[in-house]
Amino acid sequence: MHYCAICGIERAQVIRPKNGQKLCRSCFIDAFEMEIHTTILESGIMLTRGERIAIGASGGKDSTVLAAVLKVLNERYDYGVEFILLSIDEGIHGYRDDSLETVKRNAVQYGMELCILGYEALYGWTMDQVVEKVGKKGNCTYCGVFRRQALDRGAKHLNISHILTGHNADDIAETILMNFLRGDLPRLGRCAEIITASQASTMKRSKPLKYAYEKEIVLYAHYRGLDYFSTECVYSPEAFRGNARALLKDLEKIRPSSVLDIVRSGEHLIHYPATTQILKSGMPHNEMNKDAGISVRGNENEGGLLKMRQVASSQLESKCASKTQGTTKPQTEALHIQSIGNCERCGYMSSQPICKACVLVENLNKTYPSIAVSVKEY
Secondary structure (H helix, E strand, C coil): CCECCCCCCCECCEECCCCCCEECHHHHHHHHHHHHHHHHHHCCCCCCCCCEEEEECCCCHHHHHHHHHHHHHHHHCCCCCEEEEEEEECCCCCCHHHHHHHHHHHHHHHCCEEEEEEHHHHHCCCHHHHHHHHCCCCHHHHHHHHHHHHHHHHHHHCCCCEEECCCCHHHHHHHHHHHHHHCCHHHHHHHCCCEEEECCEEEEEECCCCCCCHHHHHHHHHHHCCCCCCCCCCCHHHCCHHHHHHHHHHHHHHCCCHHHHHHHHHHHHCCCHHHHHHHHHCCCHHHHHHHHCCCCCCCCCCCHHHHHHHHHHHHHHHHHHHHHCCCCCCHHHHCCCCCCEECCCCCCEECCCCCHHHHHHHHHHCCCCCCCCCCCCC
16 A cells, blocks of 8 residues: 655555656645646746736636636635636537536636637637538638637637636647647747747737646546536547547557656757757758758767757758858748737737638638528519
């Protein structure tokens, strides 16, 4: 029999995957809440006294646990912040309509104001209609883009400039793997950040559960008896994320710390000098290595991995500098690093002149007539 590593009295019921620590139920709850509090303090997630902050609430385990923990921490540490639940109704019959009932109960249980916005009111389309038009493959792209912008619009309607979402360590690790598999390096840095903000937008998004494992979130909800909706979206089985999730679970069976290892890798990779030069030059990774004379089979026993990286970065930077000399085009024209600005049509945050939501809505409306046609019966 194992006893709790903290109190040493109660029988251990939880084994934490991130460090293998064995804890009893009450100590696990305290440790989980303390970690979220530490993440808020050390990551720069500013909670200003008197501020109104929106919590993206779906009724699922992540957003429910986030709301419950923030209520506890707000009272325990006197943040002096007013939290508001912001929910998005995608228009998925048999799924979102049921989960919104859970959100409504959560609003009463936690004493928080609730605001619900729907895709139909914002874009003129529900997800059921989108799936009927485009099919089940690729429909998650529409939903993800619409939801992110809908949260922005809802927060702006509430005069709020800070949104907290329930993305956990597993979610972020899956996104990092997806960007790796797609070769999407520009998005890799942004998806690993705990705070997403820009000078062009007053909206800030934060992820207090970034370092919390999905398993621990489920255990916290179970031990506290939280009311949450556990059914998966009826359209999600076709999503590409499912492949990344399956890969991550297989890795986790072999190495329990794989989830956080991938998250940390995503955080550090974007700051690695060689990666930065690859993004700036717009050249393929293999070509950059060949031109710089970098060997991918460095001997880590001679000089160490750090020395190998420093030499490779130095060679790469000098090679890139020599390539740009003598060219007629300014070096700034070769930059491919994504920056956040505002959409020319709707005015919301976008990395392109026209945001993805506006592009998707335009594509959906292409086959619909701009003038209604009626047939009169005689």
